[in-house]
Amino acid sequence: MSAPDGPTGLRLTVVGCSGSYPGPDSAASCYLLEAPDGHGGTTRVVLDLGSGAIGPLQRHVDPRALDAVLLSHLHADHCLDLMGLYVLQRHHPDGPSGRRVPVWGPTGTAARLARGYDLTEPDAMSAELDVREWQPGRTVDVGALRVTPFAVRHPVEAYAVRVVWTDPAGGDHVLVYSGDTDTCDGLDAAATGADLLLCEAAFVDGRDEVRGIHLTGRRAGEVAARAGVARLLLTHVPAWNDPGAAAVEAGEVFGGPTVTAAPGQVHHV
Template sequence: MRLSVVGCAGSFPGPDSPASCYLVQAEQAGRTWSVLLDLGSGALGPLQRHTDPLALDAVLLTHLHPDHCLDLTGLHVMRTHHPSGQVSGRLPVHAPPGAADRLARAHGVEHGESVEDSFAFVELHDRREVAIGPFRITPYAVRHPVPAFGFRVSAGAVTLAYTGDTDSCDALAPLMSRADLVLAECAFVEDRDTERGVHLTGRRAAEAAVAAGGVRRLMLTHLPAWNDPEVCRAQAAQVWCGRAPVELAEPGLRLEL
């Protein structure tokens, strides 16, 4: 499995990174399968450095906040108005309930304008596996102010766990358990952000990964521009006991897992 970090800024695009967007790819049957985990604000542009957006096999949305889904409106324009006229069929978009209406409201101006001519929306369900080519993706309902999921993505013997946006919750243990890499959101900072039920801190992300057991690597992501990433990393490092040090996601980062 290959992972490309297209965007890793939290809550809004930062000066150096779009909002959340992660491309996972793997080979099967003589071709490359490409799946996006989120397509947040600002991500469609740099996505084109990693792959042709018209060649995507599916998009999975953790939830329907703009920093995780808004650039689907731009992808709709690309798919419906590309001068090549080569786009056929509808792209599967696996998402929480209400995604079609949510994107219609975002795409329209005076009123909602459907994007279902180019997207086939499929509703996610807690712990119901989604199969896409070589990928087996299990969504886990997590703790956020709106319906939200984390994704456990497996291809062959490799597993990636992506928390999406969440605070500490019971679902993080099966989501993260024995993952080769955990992409853990870290929008909050210990002793600064006291509201619960919204986001993880570096410390809480590391606590969840340690409690899950068998996690090989921990990478913090979804870092708002106002955070100091090194503070978040240091808070996670106080808890993390893996062999590899705590890592930070960076836009453009590509990993072979």
């Protein structure tokens, strides 16, 4: 495919943003990042590939051509549609693509994906997917992007992901994805100085009092304010929530531009 239309640079397309399960208007978590690679091509990765996302993703890119899938954690609403990518890789009538799609994720990602397709060997998808495990704080290069995972606060091993693209004309462009998390030092460190913070806000102040699972809109706004981010993009809002409530909460504590994610949105970083 050709390079992204519009301004050159790091571009985020919201593929799916529904929290915890696909909603009537959105797949679960999936975000396409595209950036020029400096050689006339484009680096394309997705942040998460949650339930329902493989369908709308195909409107934007051939999933078999992705440079990587970057998983925040292994809950179904963030990784389950890797089953579909496996099927595309293995059974497409054009034959195998000739390359394994790299997948970065938490400890045990390969075995988790194999169980999802009822395969008995933990490396059963290794011919189709090149699965690698995050090391907290260790940066990996994916084409034109530098990607660093930060351990965050969730009931399972989970990461915020900091993505940096360096403009050949000068300057870094930084996008940070919170994954699923409550307030924690790892999220603050990941988000520091980000141009765009893509931050979950699944909980609602006054309704969801349990801690250690998700952020409210207010807590997401507090993270953005502490970290000095330029823009806040709220996501992972379940279909049972008022979609605008999180932005109202965030706006009470964060003075920068705040938007609630919706499928098909494009944000230039």
